[in-house]
Amino acid sequence: xxxxxxxxxxxxxxxxxxxxxxxxxxxxxxxxxxxxxxxxxxxxxxxxxxxxxxxxxxxxxxxxxxxxxxxxxxxxxxxxxxxxxxxxxxxxxxxxxxxxxxxxxxxxxxxxxxxxxxxxxxxxxxxxxxxxxxxxxxxx
Ligand code: T46
Numbered sequence: 001x002x003x004x005x006x007x008x009x010x011x012x013x014x015x016x017x018x019x020x021x022x023x024x025x026x027x028x029x030x031x032x033x034x035x036x037x038x039x040x041x042x043x044x045x046x047x048x049x050x051x052x053x054x055x056x057x058x059x060x061x062x063x064x065x066x067x068x069x070x071x072x073x074x075x076x077x078x079x080x081x082x083x084x085x086x087x088x089x090x091x092x093x094x095x096x097x098x099x100x101x102x103x104x105x106x107x108x109x110x111x112x113x114x115x116x117x118x119x120x121x122x123x124x125x126x127x128x129x130x131x132x133x134x135x136x137x138x139x140x
Pocket of ligand 1: 034096109
């Protein structure tokens with residue numbers, strides 16, 4: 001499936017916590033044009049339910065735990081973002097849902113495009129048609 005779990009480089013200072021960082025071109029292999037974060041979500045809540053046509057994104061959870069459920073039209077896989085030094089790169093043509101596991105979790109995204117609603121596919125049947133056609137013409 002079109003995703004990758006990465007270890008975010010982290011420097012620990014004894015008794016003083018840790019600092020994690022990402023560098024464009026080294027840790028993230030696409031340009032970042034936008035950053036957003038989602039918070040204040042009650043545990044058990046599901047968000048998402050969409051795919052992107054072109055957008056690439058790195059998701060990470062600096063506080064709490066959020067499950068990312070991904071679907072490529074053939075099957076489903078999930079990744080639990082439960083550590084601040086764990087990242088998930090999600091490439092286009094993946095349907096995703098995000099489930100808030102613990103209260104007050106913060107989900108951060110560093111993404112390759114400005115916000116553009118036309119990049120979203122929010123209907124699952126349309127997503128299945130898009131990836132079927134995309135496989136034929138090389139988009140997905
Ligand atoms: C994604 C997952 C992980 C904006 O106006 N600007 C923005 O940059 C974003 C991301 C959203 N919006 C608006 C669009 C909707 O009216 O904020 C509202 C909530 O967005 P949405 O329902 O798409 O939120 P999620 O949590 O389902 O999905 C978000 C991202 O939209 C999406 O790209 O991959 O987080």
